Amino acid sequence: MIPADNILLLLVLAALSSLLTRLLKSRIPLPLIQIVLGICAALVGVRIGLRPDLFMLVFLPPLLFADAFRMPLREFHELRGTIFFLAFGLVLFSTIFCGYAIHWLIPTLALPCCFALAAALSPTDTVAVSSLLAGRHVPERMIHVLSGEALFNDASGLVCFRFAMAAALTGEFSYRQAFDAFLLVAFGGMAIGSVIAYISARLNRFLLRRGYDDPPLQITLMILLPFVTYIVAEAAHCSGILASVAACMVIKMMGMIEETNTATRLQATTVWGMVNYIFNALIFLLLGLQLPDLLHSGIDMAHERQVSLLQLVALVCAVYLIMTGLRFIGIWFSILRRWGVARWTKKPFAWPGFLASLLLTFAGARGAVTLAAVLSLPVAGSALGAFPSRDLLITIAAGVIVVSLIGAGIFMPLCIRFLPASGMDRHAVEETMARQSLLRSAIEKLRDRETHSADLPESTVQDQELKQDVIDRLERSYENRLSQIDESHQASLMDRQRALRRERLELAIRLLVLRAQRQTLHRLFVERAINDQTEWELQKELDFEEQLLRSRVLRLPKDI
Structure with missing residues (x-):
């Protein structure tokens, strides 16, 4: 449990980060400011550990639920091919090829460990990307693609990470079994989320007809829904993340929110806005709080392995460049796939510009999900035993997170500035x-x-x-x-x-x-x-x- 004074401190830092963003006129992205504030708090003696299982349960379900609610269903249907290719195909592509590349860079690191690190690095951070794009004129198609990708690649990356971790610990791995298990985990999670959401919507409709339409009840039930779907799906050994996303999609299609009264909808909008902001801020503050200890342990690990700090930084940058290059290649694979489909169906196709593909590439920043994944690797003395080279994997992952956020904060605004004007959005x-x-x-x-x-x-x-x-x-x-036409209306005195x-x-x-x-x-x-x-x-x-x-x-x- 986090002490109450630390919780209050985190809330103060969250408010301070918003103030600093205003004072700096958004020149520095909000996530980077929050990470720096977290680092400063850690340097003055604040210590808040990050429990990966608790982090996944508390933060991911409501944030993904809110992101899914903001995703337009029509655009999701139109872009489903691109979204699923990036969320699943690109994750598998990055995990396999980056795993082999890391093994080539570090031959002493076992191949399953390399796959585990690559899988942990494959999910992008939707919170960071949304913050970096906030208030900027970006084509809405890109926003929808990035939002849809981030809804699903957390689940696909974490599933790949679990398989790689099991292979590293047991020494056994089968591509066929992993693929079958992946389908079971993914579709099982979506099925569980859909069923729970359908039952919840029917139950809520029953309550509304009986007059139970007070805002506190409705908003509380809505906030509990993503947590319930996540817990049930994880208990069934399926993807709780996909369950939460699927639950939100079903809720939207059934019009559960629209059936409530006006006061409920207004208060729900305010409550979800605050939950979204506070949870996003806490994620990056917690990330910053972990970095000094991770850097210290990384330096100690480098000394033990007789590796200089410069070599460690070069290794982190090399891994980041590999992941970025693979993402750039994957994005152009997606573009070529859409071009092929357009030619097959004889539909018009507009080639995206080079800057647009660069923007999508640098938007693949890594964040707290990656850190939570690598921190969940077993330590010495646990029931599963110590994971091989755990400290090295955590150090590399933390370094890639920081480098990717800095790279996104620098290059994304540059790409947006020189993007050609696309006219009025749809x-x-x-x-x-x-x-x-x-x-x-x-x-x-x-x-x-x-x-x-x-x-x-x-x-x-x-x-x-x-x-x-x-x-x-x-x-x-x-x-x-x-x-x-603005016309003034002079009312007579009555x-x-x-x-x-x-x-x-x-x-x-x-x-x-x-x-x-x-x-x-x-x-x-x-x-x-x-x-x-x-x-x-x-x-x-x-x-x-x-x-x-x-x-x-x-x-x-x-x-x-």
Whole structure:
């Protein structure tokens, strides 16, 4: 257990990292600032050990669940070939070829140990990549590819790591058995996650129909879901990571979040945003806290093996260059695969630029998942016995993590700066079109006879002239927003009673209009005119507007 004062210290450092990022105007990526803060804390005597099993359980399920929720389903379906090739094919490719390359660099290191190190280094860090790309103009296709890859390559890399570790400890390995076990672990995890998510969605629907729609209950159940799927899948010796990702995908497809009330959705967005930020910050702070001890043990290990520090640094850089080169080759294999499919299906194909492939290459930064994997290697005195050359593997992995983060922090902004302008993204075009459709539906609703005869408060129905005035004013407002013309509206002075009457009429009609806009938004999503990401963002705007209107309703006097 981490002492309470250390937890408070980590939270303070997380807040300080955000402040420093603002002061430095985002010139230094947030993950690097947090790692430096963690190193500084370790140098002044703060010691917080990293338990790999606890790290995997606490941090990965909610973060991957949140990342999967932000992944648009339509784009995931369109890019599934590229995503799965990078997440599974590239991981296997890197594990095998980098394993042999490391064995060539260090002939005294057993081949299974080399494969274990290569497998641990194969997953990219989605948290670091997201932080490095935040606020930068990057083609949305690249964002979707990187996000989708990071959702699955943690699982594939860790599965390969387990097989390599078992081979190093037992001396036995079969490619056929490993491949069969890999399929069982992967598809078993996805099946378990899907089943649990389906049951959860049906149970939640039952609770909603019985009136249990309070935000604390709904948000608590949603936060517990990724942990439950992870624990159940791991207990069944399947991939808990893939179970969490699959659970989120099923939840999105079943519309579990959309069925809750407005207050629940708004509070859930805030809660998940805070969980995502705090957990991301803790990951890099913990990584920084481990680095001084790892560096010290690496230097001691180098002295024991009669290796100079310069040779150790050269070895780390060589491994990083090998992994980067293999990723560059794998990305172009993926591009050639898409070109071949496009020619076979006679569809148009646009070759990506060299800078775009470089950006995807340097986006393969390694992070805390890699460190947690190598730290899980058995130590002397454990039931499995000491893993061969454990200290060397941990030192190399830690060095590659730091070098990859520095390389990504330097070269990714350079690639982005010189990327050719791609024009307006598809998401921006869809969002503009959806906003126009929502405004048109609002105007149509105002012109509808049902709005004029709607059940409004009894005291205001008697005043038809006032009601028509409110409808006309709202209609003009939406027409002005649709045509993007700002016109000032000078309201005449009215007595207090008439002003309150007008406000109540306006709020009632605007709530009716919001309902019509929600129906239009859902129709656009069903017709696949927009994706779920666009729907979710616009749905949040409507939620905020509705929450504001309802708060104004509650503040109105009751004696009108």
